[in-house]
Amino acid sequence: MYIMKKFLVVWLLVVMLGSATANTVLSNTNLSNSEWRLSIKKPGNPAVAHVLGTSPSGVLTSDRDLPVSIRRQIQETSSGMQISIEITAKETVYYNFEEQLTLPAIQHEDCQFLMPGFWYRRNLRSPEEAPSYATSHSWQVREDRLSTPLTGIYSDKTGDYFTVMRLDEFKHESLTTHSAGEVILSGKTDIGSTGFRNSGGNTSLVFGFPYQEAPHTYIRKLTLVPAVQAFEKLEKGEVRQLTWEVRKGKAANYSAFVSDVWNYAYDSLKPAIYTNAMRVEQAKETLSNFFRESYVDKFDLKYFSGVHMRTDDCESTEATEVGFIGRVLLNAFNALEYGEEIGDTALVHKANSIFNSYLQHGFAANGFFHEYVDYGKDSVTQEYSIRRQSEGLFAVLNYLKYEKMKGRTHVTWENRVKILFCNFAKLQKQDGSFPRKFDQHFQVTDASGGSTPSGVLPLTMGYAYFHNKSYLESAKRAGKYLENELIAKADYFSSTLDANCEDKEASLYASTAMHYLAMVTKGKERQHYVDLCQQAAYFCLSWYYLWDVPFAQGQMLGDVGFKTRGWGNVSVENNHVDVFIFEFATILDWLSEECHEPRFSAFSSVIKSSMLQLMPIPDNMFDIGKVGYYPEVVQHTNWDYGKNGKGFYNDIFAPGWTVASLWQMLSPDRVEKYFNAAD
DSSP: OOHHHHHHHHHHHHHTTTTOOHHHHHHHHHTTTEEEEEEEOOOOOOOOEEEEEOOOOOOEEOOHHHSEEEEEEEESSSSSSSEEEEEEEEEEEEEEEEEEEEEEEEEGGGGEEEETTTEEEETTTTTTTSSTTTTTTEEEEEEGGGSSSSSEETTTTTEEEEEEOOSHHHOOOOOOOSSSSEESSSOOOOOOOEEEEEETTEEEEEESOOEEEEEEEEEEEEEEEEEEEEEEEEEETTTEEEEEEEEEEEOOHHHHHHHHHHHHHHHHHOOOOOOTTOOHHHHHHHHHHHHHHHHSSSSSSSSOSSEEETTEEEEOOOOOESEEEEEHHHHHHHHHHHHHTTTTTHHHHHHHHHHHHHHHHHHHHOOBBEEETTTTTEEEEEEEEEHHHHHHHHHHHHHHHHHHTTTOOHHHHHHHHHHHHHHHHOOOOOOOOOOOOOTSSSSSSEEOOOHHHHHHHHHHHHHHHHHHHHHHHHHHHHHHIIIIIIIITTBOOOOSTTTOOHHHHHHHHHHHHHHHHTTTOOOHHHHHHHHHHHHHHHHHHHHSSSOOOOOOOHHHHHHOOOOOTOOOEEESSSEEEEEETTTTHHHHHHHHHHTHHHHHHHHHHHHHHTTTTTTTTBBBOTOOOSSTOOOOOOESSSOOOOSSSSTTTTOOOOOOHHHHHHHHHHHHHHHHHHHHHHO
């Protein structure tokens, strides 16, 4: 602590270019490196921007009379330095304030960036139609896009990093009539902006209030519109106080930077368990209504209808999907296990009917699952994915292990599984990766290796079930690819099938893959997988919200008291939160013990409590048409999937995967039971 404080004092002195006293350092830090801009808008007229200077007392000044007075104070903290801004209105005013802190001796071209849950490295996996370094080298965004209201800049050249994090309470949000241009807020908001800027070759942290987004604002999937700048109204005598903390550190690489920032943010924000959490038994009972009401038996494939449904009526559709957003086989296993546990023979019958129908009609001649079948369009997908094939295989192996433990064997299913593993062997490339997509003739249509971790799960499970060492060797080769190409490079990409970008699921699957490899190895090799699991887990954690986004009155999610903490953003392209968790909470609990890191288990408890809060139950349906049909596209920021926007869902959703994800979270002993149970 003493060394850190001494370093900070030295740094503050340097950026003051020789300021002589400690008091001067605390009150005038970074005057030579900061720039301030105050924009004043008169309704019906373009805003006027004022560049501000400073005085020895910390008052920000202008060469013109301003309708506000602004005081800036600096205070050293245990983590860095705290910047406090106090804006007092001399008359009724509409304003926007921004500070740009240019970092000493940090070249922009040497840097990677972090805005948790939204921006990783340079977002170069993302298309130019989404926020990306390919579109601009400078970005600032509204804070509610981010899982932590923070921007970090890491220098690859020196290992130095800087972060700025907002420390104020977030309680209020207001509606606006436009998403671009200059907008006057309809009421109070607590949402500011944060980002980074290329300042003539040097790099800068940019932060301000209320929010603005530049050079574009991202309103819909692959839809950038012009910049937005919001203006808050202050009445005469009204005061707005704002607080940010700037922190400096050093990290060996970008991965170490991400993990250090997450630990710091977690310790600073201290997310609490959601106090009104639903009990596990009640949650499963409620979710099981999805199995009861979504069952479709009029086609050769029997299924729980869980894709492309309307939120308002939840009527079953004529489509079924093995993995990804459908997860029909995993839900069949969930229904079977639960039905037998509570003695519900009707539920057991539905589950067995689904497995039997897929055994008879669910495979193509080449041995792959029919991944997506739409009876309404009389179509079966002709393009396959390693992810959906893996998720189907994962579900069947869980089913077979469960059945074997009950004394029931299924030789025909086992043979189907072996054929699938043979197909996996044909697809695996020399570097250990699996192609993301391919056709019925094994011709690769998408060579990206980002979905490779999904294949590790069934391969390790297959080794444990069949004792076939070739499956384990294949899993280890895939694990080596993950280590070299995803984890070592801090590049987690293209796991989700409906986007080409950095995404949460890639890091979650990578962490899960290493967990599964640790389950089937020993000694130093096992420890190696534990270490890799932890490294990937930090990236996955960085997607999960450590704070509660505010909503405006009239936005349903705010009106019902929804809290975002514990929910994860999805990807750079799909800027909404969801309940994609599956085994990850269990992995965090496991890592907490393995790595002696109590933060992991503490945040796992936040996740497990918070993710159940939108459960549709009688009299509390959260705008969902049927009990237990858990919502999917939860739109928490100024972005929508096509309908409704912040505070609501998209009108179409896929409860198949949400039910499966939460059920897996609610069954924390599954993985250990699978690998440790005697055959």
